Amino acid sequence: MTRNIRGFHHMGILTRDLDGLEQRFTEFGFTLSPRSRHLLSERPGAAPVPGCTANLCVLFGGSYIELLGIVDESAPDPWHTKAMADEYEGFRILNLDTDDAEAGDRLLTGAGLRTSGVLGLEREVDTEGGPRTMRARAVHVDGTSTPEGYVGIAQHLTRTYVHQPRYLAHPNGARGIAAVLIVAEDDGFDAIADRYARVLQARPERDGPRTVLDMGSGQLEIVRTSDAGEVLPGEPAPSKSYLAAMTVLVDDVDTARATIERSGTETRATGDGFFVSSRDAYGAGLFFTTR
Incomplete structure (x- = not known):
């Protein structure tokens, strides 16, 4: 199809x-x-x-x-x-x-x-x-x-x-959006995941606490509220279910991190890059990675 x-x-x-x-x-x-x-x-x-x-x-x-x-x-x-x-x-x-x-x-x-x-x-x-x-x-x-x-x-x-x-050229080396992360209320998680699977015509796959739907040019990630602290430790929850974060692809993690930290913004290291809190990005968590 x-x-x-x-x-x-x-x-x-x-x-x-x-x-x-x-x-x-x-x-x-x-x-x-x-x-x-x-x-x-x-x-x-x-x-x-x-x-x-x-x-x-x-x-x-x-x-x-x-x-x-x-x-x-x-x-x-x-x-x-x-x-x-x-x-x-x-x-x-x-x-x-x-x-x-x-x-x-x-x-x-x-x-x-x-x-x-x-x-x-x-x-x-x-x-x-x-x-x-x-x-x-x-x-x-x-x-x-x-x-x-x-x-x-x-x-x-x-x-x-x-x-x-x-x-299209960004001083921090950004070159695209790899993923969007949704936090879904536990009771509504299955319905939300099933809805996106039907709309995207994609098979859900598990990656740790995340349920991942691959669109080819990017992926949608959904995590239960009860698991959100594992993926987004210390992050605010503006609603029971919400759009939580984006993953930004960059040419070089160190360059991107140094650029952002020069603005006075704190960052947190992740397994393959770093994270900027939604508190510092007007309500949108930002993961940065080269993957």
Whole structure:
């Protein structure tokens, strides 16, 4: 069976302090794309309108980390981002990559999930050839069925406007996202793992306390709340189930660690790299490795 989901599209860190988040990730040695305001559609077929959010992105040529900020509390909020932030800020969004949003929507509904249908997204971006409009299509899963976070799929229509070569080189040597780690409440663990196995069309494999779903270009890792301390010792738990951490691939662990520690941020050694606490990364734990 051909997979509709091809890997990670982007992960979103949400804040009402976009200036602070931008500064922190710049200090960590990430190159950021320029800030861009969102135009969002409220329902399938509706024209996008200026929303309350803006973003900057850590781009890797395929997937990216979205630094998402609420920048105008009085502006329309068709994607309900303010309600998301009211619950808690941090690593809140996981979007999987597809080249066919309609087929992806059918895959999600076939897995028993309620969706938004296919929505349009636009934002103006600066390119070396002048201003251009980035366009994408997204499908949001009803958040009541994904207690771990706001999950969806996205399809680039203008990928080259987003992943511009001038933003892909990072002083810390980052070159991609290898994994996303979800902490799942013990009672809901089996349902969450089974849901992702169906959506990703992947067989769950065990790796210590982690249940791993391989997408080829990255992997989704799920750990029970009762085992989270083994993987994330001392880390805060913002919810019973939550998006906990990302694994960033780097060229050289020592270079990346030195870059981040120069910002005054503490790091913790891991078996194949190091870890930055979610307390220091605006609610997203960050593993760094060369694997």
